[in-house]
Amino acid sequence: MTTTLEHATPDHPGPDHGYPEHYEPPRGPYWRLFFGPGLVRGVWMALAFFVFGLLIVAGLRWWWGWDPILHWEVIAAVAGMTTAPIGFLAGIGSFDYWLHYIVGRPTRPEDHSGHGATSWKDYFRVNTDHKVIGIQYLVTTFVFFTIGGLMAMLFRAELAQPGLQFVDPQTFNGLVSVHATLMIFLFIIPAFAGIANFVVPLMLGAPDMAFPRLNALSFWLLPIAGLMFVTSFVVSGGAFGAGWTGYAPLAEGQPLGQTFFNIGVQWAGASSIMTALNFLVTIITMRAPGMTFWRMPLLVWANFTTSLLVVIATPFIAGSQFFVMFDRIMHTSFFVPDGGGYVLGYQHIFWFYSHPAVYIMMLPGFGIVSEVISSMSRKPIFGYRLMALSLMGILVLGFSVWAHHMFVAGMADWLRVPMMITTLLIAIPTGIKVFSWIATLWRGRIHLTTPMLFALGFVTMFTIGGLSGIYLGSVPIDIAASDTYFIVAHIHYVLFGGSVFTIFAGVYFWFPKITGRMYDERLGKLHFWLTFVSFNATFFPMHYVGLRGMPRRVSDYSEAFGDLNFAISIASFVLGASFVVFAYNIIVSWVRGPIAGGNPWRAHTLEWQVTSPPPIFNFDEIPQVVGGPYEYGVPGARHAVMSAAAAEPQEVRA
Amino acid sequence: MRRGIAQLVAIGVVIALLLTVVAVVFKWLPTSASEEFDRIQAVYWFATVISIGIFALVAAVIVFSVWKWRVPLDDDADGPPIHGHTGLEIAWTAVPAILVIAIGVVSAVVLARNGEAGTRPLEINAIGQQFAWKFVYSDYDDLRSGQLVLPVNQEARFTMTAVDVLHSFWVPNFGQKMDAVPGIETSIIVTPTREGEFQVVCAELCGFGHATMRAKARVVSRAEFDRWIQEQNA
Numbered sequence A: 001m002t003t004t005l006e007h008a009t010p011d012h013p014g015p016d017h018g019y020p021e022h023y024e025p026p027r028g029p030y031w032r033l034f035f036g037p038g039l040v041r042g043v044w045m046a047l048a049f050f051v052f053g054l055l056i057v058a059g060l061r062w063w064w065g066w067d068p069i070l071h072w073e074v075i076a077a078v079a080g081m082t083t084a085p086i087g088f089l090a091g092i093g094s095f096d097y098w099l100h101y102i103v104g105r106p107t108r109p110e111d112h113s114g115h116g117a118t119s120w121k122d123y124f125r126v127n128t129d130h131k132v133i134g135i136q137y138l139v140t141t142f143v144f145f146t147i148g149g150l151m152a153m154l155f156r157a158e159l160a161q162p163g164l165q166f167v168d169p170q171t172f173n174g175l176v177s178v179h180a181t182l183m184i185f186l187f188i189i190p191a192f193a194g195i196a197n198f199v200v201p202l203m204l205g206a207p208d209m210a211f212p213r214l215n216a217l218s219f220w221l222l223p224i225a226g227l228m229f230v231t232s233f234v235v236s237g238g239a240f241g242a243g244w245t246g247y248a249p250l251a252e253g254q255p256l257g258q259t260f261f262n263i264g265v266q267w268a269g270a271s272s273i274m275t276a277l278n279f280l281v282t283i284i285t286m287r288a289p290g291m292t293f294w295r296m297p298l299l300v301w302a303n304f305t306t307s308l309l310v311v312i313a314t315p316f317i318a319g320s321q322f323f324v325m326f327d328r329i330m331h332t333s334f335f336v337p338d339g340g341g342y343v344l345g346y347q348h349i350f351w352f353y354s355h356p357a358v359y360i361m362m363l364p365g366f367g368i369v370s371e372v373i374s375s376m377s378r379k380p381i382f383g384y385r386l387m388a389l390s391l392m393g394i395l396v397l398g399f400s401v402w403a404h405h406m407f408v409a410g411m412a413d414w415l416r417v418p419m420m421i422t423t424l425l426i427a428i429p430t431g432i433k434v435f436s437w438i439a440t441l442w443r444g445r446i447h448l449t450t451p452m453l454f455a456l457g458f459v460t461m462f463t464i465g466g467l468s469g470i471y472l473g474s475v476p477i478d479i480a481a482s483d484t485y486f487i488v489a490h491i492h493y494v495l496f497g498g499s500v501f502t503i504f505a506g507v508y509f510w511f512p513k514i515t516g517r518m519y520d521e522r523l524g525k526l527h528f529w530l531t532f533v534s535f536n537a538t539f540f541p542m543h544y545v546g547l548r549g550m551p552r553r554v555s556d557y558s559e560a561f562g563d564l565n566f567a568i569s570i571a572s573f574v575l576g577a578s579f580v581v582f583a584y585n586i587i588v589s590w591v592r593g594p595i596a597g598g599n600p601w602r603a604h605t606l607e608w609q610v611t612s613p614p615p616i617f618n619f620d621e622i623p624q625v626v627g628g629p630y631e632y633g634v635p636g637a638r639h640a641v642m643s644a645a646a647a648e649p650q651e652v653r654a
Numbered sequence B: 001m002r003r004g005i006a007q008l009v010a011i012g013v014v015i016a017l018l019l020t021v022v023a024v025v026f027k028w029l030p031t032s033a034s035e036e037f038d039r040i041q042a043v044y045w046f047a048t049v050i051s052i053g054i055f056a057l058v059a060a061v062i063v064f065s066v067w068k069w070r071v072p073l074d075d076d077a078d079g080p081p082i083h084g085h086t087g088l089e090i091a092w093t094a095v096p097a098i099l100v101i102a103i104g105v106v107s108a109v110v111l112a113r114n115g116e117a118g119t120r121p122l123e124i125n126a127i128g129q130q131f132a133w134k135f136v137y138s139d140y141d142d143l144r145s146g147q148l149v150l151p152v153n154q155e156a157r158f159t160m161t162a163v164d165v166l167h168s169f170w171v172p173n174f175g176q177k178m179d180a181v182p183g184i185e186t187s188i189i190v191t192p193t194r195e196g197e198f199q200v201v202c203a204e205l206c207g208f209g210h211a212t213m214r215a216k217a218r219v220v221s222r223a224e225f226d227r228w229i230q231e232q233n234a
Ligand code: HEM
Pocket: A149, A152, A153, A156, A176, A179, A180, A181, A183, A184, A187, A188, A243, A244, A245, A488, A491, A492, A495, A496, A499, A500, A538, A552, A553, A554, A555, A572, A575, A576
């Protein structure tokens, strides 16, 4: 069941390792600053690799006698978005160990100097500690959440009245597209990966992830993708404006900005795939002794199924974007009908990823909510095995429903009814989860803390989103509601009331574990109620305007919807403002909140049995798992036997 | 406990009633102007009844539990170790399965009915182009018009094509919608039942002019339709 990876030994020396062969770079500090791994080397290597990419393009075009030799669209794709990021990654040191190994140079003995953080600077380095990486993920994703949210504020201002006030239609399309792309690829998906990065190895009783260097690399791909999406606004023609769905053929005729989407998605996708592989191997091979699959916390189950979804589905979106890019840059005709291409082919490939992706954006949240509800109700999760199995059911069914996004796309008629049936069937495992959560509440001792409020808010809001999903699963209703604001309402009930609420629940729940300090409960509740009310005021009326006839992705609309849209915009500004309460609470509590102690929630899973924050290699002794993770109220029941030392309350690390 | 159950049911009923009021008082759907939309609206109401029931159940259990079993944050006892209940778990697998299959069957029947073109439908080609619609009446010497005019109570079959990128033909009051796709033909049936003026809206993002890609649709009596055809041909 367990492995003995190199640093998995219980008597590991820890941070003050005292390896005699500790690697000391032989040169002076300036040499190290410029040539040692780090951001400085990252910047100049990115520039050098940009020039290198530029020379490849210019050289080949000169060789073939193509005009112009400096074709900036191609150079942007090759040098700007492909070779320069590789140079950056090499510069910050993501590949050092592997390159040394490949060329046969002596690799540095693993001295763990890139593991753990002692100052804030360590968060700006390639770091192999899953806890540091988890924090890097979370902080980065919340930065992009803020940027994406501000974009929503901007286009909501535009939508407050019919007609055009602030932005031209192309900019509007760019704002909507980048907003959605950031929220999906730079917030929800990686924020879940961040929480899981921190928590899953701890829950398993493992000292780290299976592949710490791969883990570090997969984090550093993210800012690259995010930067591409954001900077697409400054290139000529503006940001990509074909929606986050980037449908061909519209995407193929778009200006340069679209290429930023095509390639940005590759970096974000590569990051997802690497992380997912890492989770799979970690969960399969690094469970503590006694941690059988049926003793794993549901968060681990959720990330296991999510990782399977990611590994199987993500290559499809990568392919779809490559095809579009080839059509754009190399004049192939995958989706150009005049050249024999098949327009609907794009949508089939895209949704073959993007439907499973909605579960990639939901299942980790299911896991979080199961942890929160069980420990805050002081009861075992109701129907643990069925909860795990229903995740698997969603995984399998999730691959058979993609064409419900294409009921009005003109695909083969016979596909509609089978896809409708599978879509409706997914409501069954989803319903099992909702019913099991509320049954867990039943006769519990309910602690209405902030994470619990967000978890309960999630269950109700997600139920609404699931039910509007049933409307949309029914082909006749979907024919009326597709491509309207009803869809916008639906996706926000599942992604905002759903995923984002679970991310908030998770951040509050593990905040004491991650930082060693407690957030402010009063501000947390204020944040919840502000968010909950303004969220509903923003998105519930969208069902109405959509059904009444307002299409989505429009900068201008019929006068009839003016008043409601004005109200929606006002509510959305309140929703945006509510985030300030969260940010303030988190930042201030992180700096000087009260010390939390190892297990403020008296939860049973393993991460709570160590100090907060956990020791550098998580466990001083490998725990022995002896029972289920949620045995609340069972006399004498234990999830795991820890070493005697770890059971004592301990001081927080400085 | 019996009193508790009664209270729970009461909360559920109140929530369901409130939702029913919200569902009925506001006019969530545009006035139907086609046979197809009449049937779609029937499915909509069927789904709404089920949805209100399910939401009321979930919300009632949450509200009731929090109200009944909330404890102060410093309480340190545990709840009863209930791990599950096979009967309940079977019930909440089976009952939703029956409900969604019912919705599926009703939907499939309506979908099939809404795809029937009748014996002799009026054939219209709807051509989407950035950023305007063009309607071609193939039964009338390929008469071309930027305005859509339909005779009431006559099935019309729209065959969609697109010149440049995707568009989507949608008249909210007709309920039916279908993308116009470059390279292939797609189609829908509409049987208008109500004379009046409606709007053709493009529902698929097609570029910077998408928001204003609209056209007028008029449903008129047979006589007026014939007159319109003659005027156009004159
Ligand atoms: C205050 C917060 C937010 C507001 C006011 C807002 C508003 C909107 C609006 C009005 C649209 C549709 C614009 C159009 O199509 O014309 C939209 C699209 C979208 N939003 Fe948000 N949003 C917010 C937060 C979020 C969050 C947190 C997420 C994800 C977690 C999200 C995900 C999306 C997605 C995926 C789309 C595009 C869907 C598609 O095009 O297929 N939004 N948003």
